[in-house]
Amino acid sequence: MxxxxxxxxxxxxxxxxxxDDLYSQAQLVCADCGFVVSEGVLADEPVRGLDISYSRTTAVTKRPCVNLIRGLERVKEISRILRLRxxxxxxxxxxxxxAYEHESFIRVSLQRKEVLAGCCVLVSCRQLNWPITVGTVGCLLNADPTLVGGVYQEMLKVLNVEAxxxxxxDxxxxxxxxxxxxxxxxxxxxxxxxxxxxxxxxxLVELAADSWIVTGRRPLPIMMAAVYLAWQSLKPLKHRLSFSLDKFCQLAKVQKHKPAVTRITELKEALCKLGKEIPWVGESVTPGNVVQQVGDILEHRYALLRRALRTHEDAMQAECRSSSVNPPSEEMVSSQISERVAQTASSVEQLPLSNEGGKQAVEEHSQEFEPNWGKRVLFAPPCVSHAKRRRVEQPTPDVTGDEEISDSEIDSYIRSPREVREFSQTQKILASSSGGKSQ
Structure with missing residues (x-):
């Protein structure tokens, strides 16, 4: 001592x-009264100093949390699916x-952490020249591409990296x-x-973008449809044109995406709209034979697109002139519109907008006043041209079970004398037949 x-x-x-270092752990003891002044001094601090937390004093390595382990496994899964190096x-x-240990991602939802795993794969691929898109990552994670893009931009700022x-x-x-x-x-x-x-x-993908086909769509089915039509149109021979998408995928040893069939149909429709503007083809082009004209259409697609838009606009104007012999003047149209808006506003004000009835009334009036403009243009986004009508819910009967029952309804539940006789005869027949079987 x-x-x-x-x-x-x-x-x-x-x-x-x-x-007193008699034991394995040193301690300070008063030699007069035996009071333990301090024991277990684990840091170079004066006696009766500040307390030291267990996380600072333990020599055991801190284990990663469960979500971090799951996130790392998710990164590995995505990498294996994409067959990355x-x-x-x-x-x-x-x-x-x-990124996981940063304050921007340490206390977020599990979905956001899973999206972070996909974004880390995305930035790594882009830095090492392995091209994938935000839509591909969103498809793998079944997440909104807008959310993926937001997390991706935030992650680039947090890590201070460039992609x-x-x-x-590519x-x-x-x-x-x-x-x-x-x-x-x-x-x-x-x-x-x-x-x-x-x-x-x-x-073909650029043409699909010009005709709004790619808007809001997943990229893989569009690329598969473009590759399929490109393969057919490069050598439009009989043995290629007779190949369906299923046979083509089996031949190329790739997995078929079901939406690609719809994308092929939409691409053919867009090609037909442009192919009809080719002078030596005209109205004879159809979705069945448009593949043979793909090369000419793509070579002159910008000029054909302008001509198709001009032709469609002229057709719409001619239809408007033919539908009305005496077209109304601009003042008359504006007055009718103002009157219509006033009527709509007055009828909507009578309904409380806080309940579902008011909302439905506003939507019905807006749909009636603003028709689907996608039907009037040559190319329109899918959400406009294929807009679905809101389903009208059938009113449920207001039945509580406490309603009064009328005499006629009570009489309908009472058997008539004939029904009573027939029922008693049936009971006797059944009783005699059951008695005979028991004997």
Missing amino acids: TSLAGLSCPGCGSSNIVD GEVEDLALTYFKQ PTVNIT VIEAHCQEYKISSSDVPEEFAEESKDLTKRAVA
Whole structure:
């Protein structure tokens, strides 16, 4: 034991404080009264100093939380689904560990943490030249692309990293490489070079964007439809035109996306609208034979698009003139519109807007006053051209069970004398038949 100067016992006031290291853990003890002044000194602090938390004093390594472990596993799953290289997966795991501990993502919902895992994969792919889109990540996570984009931008700011933008050509080129239709994989009449296929598919996707087909749609079915039509149109021979999408996917060894069938139909409709403006084709083009004209349509698509829009506008104006011999003047139209708006406003004010009846009335008036403008234009977003009518809920009968029953309704439940006789005869027949069986 060694005496320590400058310390006093809080029990008796003695300064005879010694260092007792008899046990495995050192302690300071008063030699006069035996009071333990301090024990378990784990830091270079004076006696009766500040308390030290367990997390600071323990030598055990802190284990990662459950959500962090799940997030890292989710990053690995996404990387395996996309068949990424090992360096891309390792970089994504590093980014997720850094972003997870940040205050912007440590106390958020589990969905946002799962989206963060996908965004780490996305930024890693873009930095290492592996092109994928935000829509692809949203499709894998079954999340809103708007949410994915917001988390992605916030993650870039938190980690202070930069990611190059992705060119649509690179995305479609990577997608086309998944189709095993080279000369070494399929017979020569079905083979197609990846470079030519990519160029034609990119032009078809650009046409789909110009005609609003890609708006609000998932990218993979659109790219599959573009690749399929590009493959058919590059060599529009009988053996290719007879191939359905199912057979094409089996030939190319890829998994079919069901919405791609609808995207093919929509692309053919857009091609037909432009193909009808080709002078040597005209109205003879149909969805069944438009594939043969794809090359000419894509080569002159901008000029054909302008002509198609002009033709459609002229047709709409001619229809308006023919439907009305004496078209109303602008003053008459404006007065009718003002009167209509006033009537609508007065009728809506009579209904409380806080309940469902008021909301339904406003929507019905707005739908009646503003018809679907997608029917009047040549190309329109799918949400407009395929707008669904709101289902009108049938009013439920207001029945409580306490209603009075009329005499006629009571009489309908009482058997007539004939029904009573028939019922008694049936009972006797059943009783005699059951008695005979028992004997």
